[in-house]
Amino acid sequence: MITIKDIAEAANVSPATVSRVINDGPKVGPKTREHVKKIMQQMGYRPNINARALVTQKSTSLGVVLAELMDPFFAAYADSIEKIARQANTQLLMSAGSTSAETELKAIETLLNHRVKAMVVHAKFLDDDTLIELSKQAPGFVLINRYIERIKHRCVWLDNYAGGRIMAEHLIKQGHRKIAVITSDFDIEDPKDRLNGMRDALSEHGIELPESLVVRAAPYQDGGEIAMRQLLASGADFTGVLAYCDAMALGAMNTLYDHDINVPNDVSIIGFDDVMLAQFCRPKLTTMHYPIEIMATRAADLALAYAQGQQPITQDTFKYLPTIANRNSIARI
Amino acid sequence: MITIKDIAEAANVSPATVSRVINDGPKVGPKTREHVKKIMQQMGYRPNINARALVTQKSTSLGVVLAELMDPFFAAYADSIEKIARQANTQLLMSAGSTSAETELKAIETLLNHRVKAMVVHAKFLDDDTLIELSKQAPGFVLINRYIERIKHRCVWLDNYAGGRIMAEHLIKQGHRKIAVITSDFDIEDPKDRLNGMRDALSEHGIELPESLVVRAAPYQDGGEIAMRQLLASGADFTGVLAYCDAMALGAMNTLYDHDINVPNDVSIIGFDDVMLAQFCRPKLTTMHYPIEIMATRAADLALAYAQGQQPITQDTFKYLPTIANRNSIARI
DNA sequence: TTGTACGCGTTATCAC
DNA sequence: GTGATAACGCGTACAA
Numbered sequence: 102m103i104t105i106k107d108i109a110e111a112a113n114v115s116p117a118t119v120s121r122v123i124n125d126g127p128k129v130g131p132k133t134r135e136h137v138k139k140i141m142q143q144m145g146y147r148p149n150i151n152a153r154a155l156v157t158q159k160s161t162s163l164g165v166v167l168a169e170l171m172d173p174f175f176a177a178y179a180d181s182i183e184k185i186a187r188q189a190n191t192q193l194l195m196s197a198g199s200t201s202a203e204t205e206l207k208a209i210e211t212l213l214n215h216r217v218k219a220m221v222v223h224a225k226f227l228d229d230d231t232l233i234e235l236s237k238q239a240p241g242f243v244l245i246n247r248y249i250e251r252i253k254h255r256c257v258w259l260d261n262y263a264g265g266r267i268m269a270e271h272l273i274k275q276g277h278r279k280i281a282v283i284t285s286d287f288d289i290e291d292p293k294d295r296l297n298g299m300r301d302a303l304s305e306h307g308i309e310l311p312e313s314l315v316v317r318a319a320p321y322q323d324g325g326e327i328a329m330r331q332l333l334a335s336g337a338d339f340t341g342v343l344a345y346c347d348a349m350a351l352g353a354m355n356t357l358y359d360h361d362i363n364v365p366n367d368v369s370i371i372g373f374d375d376v377m378l379a380q381f382c383r384p385k386l387t388t389m390h391y392p393i394e395i396m397a398t399r400a401a402d403l404a405l406a407y408a409q410g411q412q413p414i415t416q417d418t419f420k421y422l423p424t425i426a427n428r429n430s431i432a433r434i
Numbered sequence: 435m436i437t438i439k440d441i442a443e444a445a446n447v448s449p450a451t452v453s454r455v456i457n458d459g460p461k462v463g464p465k466t467r468e469h470v471k472k473i474m475q476q477m478g479y480r481p482n483i484n485a486r487a488l489v490t491q492k493s494t495s496l497g498v499v500l501a502e503l504m505d506p507f508f509a510a511y512a513d514s515i516e517k518i519a520r521q522a523n524t525q526l527l528m529s530a531g532s533t534s535a536e537t538e539l540k541a542i543e544t545l546l547n548h549r550v551k552a553m554v555v556h557a558k559f560l561d562d563d564t565l566i567e568l569s570k571q572a573p574g575f576v577l578i579n580r581y582i583e584r585i586k587h588r589c590v591w592l593d594n595y596a597g598g599r600i601m602a603e604h605l606i607k608q609g610h611r612k613i614a615v616i617t618s619d620f621d622i623e624d625p626k627d628r629l630n631g632m633r634d635a636l637s638e639h640g641i642e643l644p645e646s647l648v649v650r651a652a653p654y655q656d657g658g659e660i661a662m663r664q665l666l667a668s669g670a671d672f673t674g675v676l677a678y679c680d681a682m683a684l685g686a687m688n689t690l691y692d693h694d695i696n697v698p699n700d701v702s703i704i705g706f707d708d709v710m711l712a713q714f715c716r717p718k719l720t721t722m723h724y725p726i727e728i729m730a731t732r733a734a735d736l737a738l739a740y741a742q743g744q745q746p747i748t749q750d751t752f753k754y755l756p757t758i759a760n761r762n763s764i765a766r767i
Numbered sequence: 768t769t770g771t772a773c774g775c776g777t778t779a780t781c782a783c
Numbered sequence: 784g785t786g787a788t789a790a791c792g793c794g795t796a797c798a799a
Binding site for chain 2: 150152155162170176180193194195198211213214238351378
Binding site: 435437438439449450453454456457481482484485486487488489490 | 775779
């Protein structure tokens with residue numbers, strides 16, 4: 102690989118001058134500038150970003166931590182961040198596969214070792230204290246989909262409790278009173294918060310939610326299938342289903358279809374996330390729209406701003422609310 | 435940020451010794467080793483990967499170039515590469531947004547500037563010569579979904595011509611003889627190759643494909659909708675449709691649905707790619723399964739191997755064939 | 768306007 | 784076993 106020194110020799114100038122040319126430095130004669138540029142062109146010079154990062158103590162990469170690139174939710178998340186990164190002329194350094202506290206930690210640490218100043222982190226398993234500690238090590242450390250009071254200026258999050266309330270109220274408003282819940286069995290806060298929101302909304306309308314009507318499974322399509330099978334097998338009586346996420350809702354719909362139970366006429370169902378599939382399945386899935394693109398964009402902007410020395414924004418809280426995407430999986434009764 | 439020097443001072447040893455400890459170097463006393471380790475722990479030392487890369491002339495990142503993270507096809511591609519990267523303990527350095535020769539070039543150059551030794555590149559707009567030139571600058575440069583004879587040991591690709599043949603033959607075998615084609619209007623090779631394959635298969639069965647039955651549009655869902663609308667408006671007579679990709683097929687199906695034309699009873703349609711949606715739309719889409727996961731995995735493995743000095747593999751060609759995913763969008767007539 | 772010299776954090780080659 | 788010390792490629796004060 103050809104370096105600044107090689108250029109300097111070939112151009113009969115000092116490395117310093119070459120460096121100035123590269124960085125459009127202030128004081129360098131027009132003809133030397135042209136000359137050096139030509140030589141760089143000829144020799145195919147490429148700046149070494151690592152060396153540059155080392156001396157400038159800056160990074161041109163934006164770190165991203167996420168669980169699974171295939172998941173359409175994370176795809177939307179990553180895509181939004183990438184768009185911001187591109188605008189800011191920074192590269193994406195991705196650490197995927199954060200599916201446990203251990204792997205999450207490793208993902209973040211790798212990014213830190215790369216000395217990225219800005220990073221957007223999706224971490225669900227690490228505890229608050231660890232994350233707070235980690236957040237101190239990069240000025241532009243921003244958490245997405247998580248709220249920690251002590252570093253709230255670094256948290257872009259969705260109000261899951263409110264989301265749970267909203268979806269439950271929506272179903273109730275359509276006349277449903279026999280309502281089952283299909284939720285995630287992951288030991289993280291999101292399902293708990295949403296479930297609490299659902300519970301509160303139901304109870305405010307005088308509707309009970311016995312444990313027999315709450316089924317837990319993995320938050321994927323097959324989990325939804327299993328959960329619905331379990332629900333049907335239990336002989337439970339319900340006309341509406343609140344699903345933890347679209348994937349589970351879709352799985353549940355499959356099972357219902359297999360049992361010749363019509364959606365929405367026999368059973369109504371509402372999902373959460375609003376992934377692309379929700380618009381393509383039949384019937385189209387009514388679901389909670391998760392504004393992940395907006396949130397991810399905000400998070401990336403924030404990370405970049407903080408990395409550049411922007412003061413912590415505390416007056417404002419980066420809380421978002423899901424909204425109802427009204428489609429065809431709920432019937433009025 | 436705390437450095438190897440700080441540790442050395444605090445531990446009363448030389449930086450060299452600390453370095454040995456970090457890298458599990460050979461000659462260092464057991465108690466010094468423990469001592470240094472403890473201090474590193476205490477002070478929260480983090481190796482600076484940039485500095486390390488600079489001196490070792492190695493990179494711990496795997497470069498990835500792709501067009502669009504949201505696209506489920508690329509999501510599958512990126513996901514597969516990420517899995518390999520994780521196994522190999524390397525980070526993903528992503529350059530998305532390659533939608534023109536210019537942006538493709540920029541994406542690759544950025545990766546090169548980062549001195550990544552291994553990279554998997556999806557580039558459709560850059561010309562052969564440029565890519566060949568670029569490929570020389572990274573030992574582990576691998577192209578995916580593209581075949582260039584002169585660097586075929588770096589090409590993991592799909593035989594689009596054969597794919598076009600196979601899908602056309604499949605439709606013919608189901609009794610169709612009035613066949614329309616909805617293809618992409620992008621000026622890249624894939625649509626041309628597939629169309630050639632279709633044409634040849636059709637002509638071998640004595641079926642003509644007049645230009646009036648070939649409609650071009652953007653290879654997305656709305657492009658498919660537009661194309662089908664155009665086809666219907668033209669009054670063309672056809673019972674089967676060969677679509678360039680699933681997205682277009684889905685769009686076409688939407689238009690057909692709007693016109694009360696039943697799929698597959700009135701019109702049969704076959705897609706290409708086998709994205710996740712193909713299994714969820716109604717009717718489920720019969721399509722060409724693109725083994726992108728396998729191919730991406732192969733490409734990433736190859737990139738890593740070449741980067742580590744593996745000799746070019748030339749006896750073998752990394753050509754893959756799509757297979758038919760038989761579902762419900764084709765009727766026998 | 769240009770050149771010299773140092774330092775960024777690390778590894779590696781020598782000596783000791 | 785351990786410690787100086789020279790790179791790696793680059794930016795930048797400071798001199799000239």
